[in-house]
Amino acid sequence: MLELKNLCKAFPIRNAFGRKTGALQAVDNVSMTIAPGDIYGLAGESGSGKSTIARMIMGLETPDSGEILIDGRSIHDRSDGVAHGRRVQMVFQNPGSSLNPRRTVGQSVAVPLDAHGFPRSKRPARVATLLDMVQLPAAFAERYPHELSGGQKQRVAIARALAVEPKLLVLDEPTSALDVSVQAKVMDLLTDLGRQMGLTYLFISHDLSLMRNFAREVSVLYRGGIVESGTSDTVFGHPSHDYTRLLIASVPVISAEEAALRPVIPLIDGELPTPEQLIALRQAADRQA
């Protein structure tokens, strides 16, 4: 379905005069393959390059090198006349800012319909169907985003992304701006929709508990590169990389049994080390051995 081949992207660092003084390697030689119908998780902390990968898949950023293939053809190859937006759509992190505050829900959901030449006369019916799909009443089409709750707004964003029936959906932290109680409902909705419509998901999150429950395949991203990937059970049950272990150990737990399941990480001054410290410790240990 989706294939990334040796994807690289660096952002120039400029000084106050606009001179380039260095580069930040946001995405470093990332390759991965997502099978049709899969739910693929991309985990990593803030700044690890997750969102940059999503933006490159959506065409909002151009990769420096490497290839993005959907169904075996590059996303920059438009020779078959099918618009990029019909193959892949994205659900943004914050539904509060991804919906235009001055446009009604119905107008927002109709944007992709207009853009891809959906007949005008059938539009209200299509908007109602889409809202129904995300379990919102059709009357919501008349409302403005500020009249909706966070969860309702994110449902609208999902309906909008599904309007022209893409096969692949990029979910960029779709629940991180929502209350925990609402998160579960949105994730359930996404699971159901995925099954009904045969969607493929690329699920980007820093929330490991959520990812463990939702994703089947997982890649862990650290400083722009993939450090570990495999099935969700393998990666979370038997993490092989120090960084993955550290991430899992950082997940807050409630009970002693849960705490016992955490990977063991050497503490520095009684606290968990930063990834850099941990990797330095490991390298020092390897040199001694």
Add this chain to the structure above:
Amino acid sequence: MTQMSLAPPEARRLSNAYQNWYRFSRNPTAVIGAAIVVVCILAALLAPFITPYPEHVGAVVNFRARHQPPSLTFWFGTDNVGRDIFTRTIYGMRISLLLAFVVLGTAVPIGTILGLLAGYFGGWTEAIIMRITDIALALPPLVMALAVAAVLSPDLVNSLLAIAALWWTWHTRLIYAITKQIRTQEFIEAAETLGASKFHILFREILPNCVSAIAVKTSLDCGFVILVGASLSFLGLGIQPPTPDLGTMVAQGAGFLPDFWWESVLPGLAILFVALGFNLLGDGLRDLFDVQEVR
């Protein structure tokens, strides 16, 4: 889901409009300003029906009634050739409002479109549009209008052109600043990934977010444009006699100060009144919309 959300959409729409009206009516500045503006516009539109001597608009001479002080027959008194100043003031208001609507009717759309283009596309588009704007901003409208009136002939059309040729710059700056800020928001990126056209993004996504700022700026501008128009006429470069214009009337009456004070002071108060009305309305709208960037 609460009870509220089950109400039919028509009822909710009505309550939205009502809420806006309620907030507006609680704002004394906006209400007074709106009332003054409505009175001025009605007076200008209905001038032939409400003025006592509509024929005094033209070159009428009645030397027996010259320099009459305000009375029940002549509410604002008469001028040096015996024409009713109240009639001429109402007709002068007509010209002032026409000037404001024509200038802003051309300057606001041009300024808005250029601001949207510069703010959204950036790069060369931004550089070219904004540098031209900076150059135009460096010229005071009054000086430009004086130059145009001096080179061409001093009449209404030329003064309109001169003012409109510079007035768009303020709107370009305003809309440019707002667009720059809005284009970084996620809903613009969302529209781009959804495949929306540039036209859609500029006019359906960004423009609705500028409407409140445009409304505030435009109503404030009405007052300023009327003042600039009156200044031009006062200097003899705007509307030419015998067409009644508030600025011209103040200038002609000034020769008879202080004995026949009504000939310049009352048309001057009319300028003050209409400019004040638009300024109050603009300030009121700004409070209402809570717009930060204007002015």
